[in-house]
Structure formats: structure tokens, C-alpha cells
Amino acid sequence: MTKKYGLHGKLTATDGNKDALASILVKASKLVFTMKGCHVYFISEDKNDPAAVWVTEVWDSKEDHDNSLQVPGVRELITQAMPLLAEKPQKAQELDILGGALR
Amino acid sequence: MTKKYGLHGKLTATDGNKDALASILVKASKLVFTMKGCHVYFISEDKNDPAAVWVTEVWDSKEDHDNSLQVPGVRELITQAMPLLAEKPQKAQELDILGGALR
Structure with a gap:
């Protein structure tokens, strides 16, 4: 069986834009979670890294993940988020x- | 509203024990996911870090997370896992x- 694909990544906002960035990503999460192959998708922050927003995802495959970035509503939100980024997503x-409990 | 509590942590196995460690953690995930307050709990590996096993969790609160470590079946699995660890869990x-789609 092919293993499901996960991604834990960090987006760092420019000064003062962390909350705006987080809000766009939370909107995106609501769209993305309805898509084919998505098991987990949540947005979070880490006290120790105040400008950063984390995105944690689990998909049936990397292909399903990549497709999610092409969906119209998601593309618009990405376009809104880009100018708020201090650096390339990490x-x-x-x-x-390997396992665990996923919807 | 209190924000849900997440933890993304890494367990590094001693030489040759990565698969055994992962298997114990997958067993633990099945117990833990039935517990009060658990929304996400999955076990994964990263090609770039072959001795490591990742545990990613979301709970209603840190307290719910802490309580999960005290449950008898989970404690036994922790006891089995400890000798396989090359270092303290990170x-x-x-x-x-902040948001996203969780069960």
C-alpha cells in the first residue's frame, strides 16, 4: 500500500502581517479540506516563533496535495497571501x- | 475560546530499531485516538531523517494530551518504546x- 503523504510547513509573515496571513490560511483550509484525498489540514502558531504560521496536511498522495493548489478559490487565497510572506514557504x-487515526 | 493544543515531535531510534519504534507508536495511536479531546494523531517518517519517527497530535487542551500519557495501555507501550530511543523525545x-478542519 502506498503511504499517505504529509507536509508540515512554515510560512513567515512580514512585520505586522501574521494575523492577516493566518486568517487567509484558515479560509484556505476550509476549502481544501473538502477536496479529494485530504485527511488532515490545520493551521497553527508556535509561541516561540511569533511571525510564523504552520500548515500541517495529510493527503492520500503528493499528487492530491499538488492538485489542491490549482483549485480556483485556493489560487485566489494564495495570491492574497504571497505579498504577506517574508520569505519562501519552508x-x-x-x-x-505510517499509521494513526485519520478520518 | 481556548485554542486547541498541537504537538509535532520527533523520536529518534537507536541503530536498527526504527521500524520497531514506529510499530509501537502506531499501536499507541490507535488507543490514544479514542480518548477524550483527541482530534489528530498520526505517526510518520521523513526520508531525510531515516532514524526518526514523527508524532503529530491535536487535542482540545494540553491537559487532555498530558492525561493520555497516563492511560494504562499507553504507559505500557511507552515502556516498550523507551529502550529503543537514541535520545530524549524532541x-x-x-x-x-488557529483553524482548519479537524474531526
């Missing part, structure tokens, strides 16, 4: 899912 | 959940 980890 | 990030 993939903290690309993960192969 | 909290990569403690996360406050």
Missing part, C-alpha cells in the same frame, strides 16, 4: 504516514 | 491551533 518535513 | 513545535 517545508519543515515531508512525511510518509 | 518537541519540534508546540502549536496553538
